[in-house]
Amino acid sequence: MAVPRAGRGRLTICGADGRVVRVLLDGAVEPGTREVAWDGRDASGREAAGGVYFCCLSVSPAGAADVLVRKIVLAR
Secondary structure, X not given: OEEXXXXXXXXXXXXXXXXXXXXXXXXXXXXXXXXXOOOOEOOOOOEOOOEEEEEEEEEEOOOOOEXXXXXXXXXX
């Protein structure tokens, strides 16, 4: 995903029901393109079920947050 601007970034994998499955990034980010891999596991280390998930990137500097969402499919 492309980071639109510098700020505090949070990259989460969410289930179709909106619950957070795993946080992949939480901290300072610089603008530009980044590649982050998800190993298909939840926050407890268990394999997530196959299905549709959403990859959500939120970058919030001092003002309003930019949020980018992409649909992904985990095939098992």
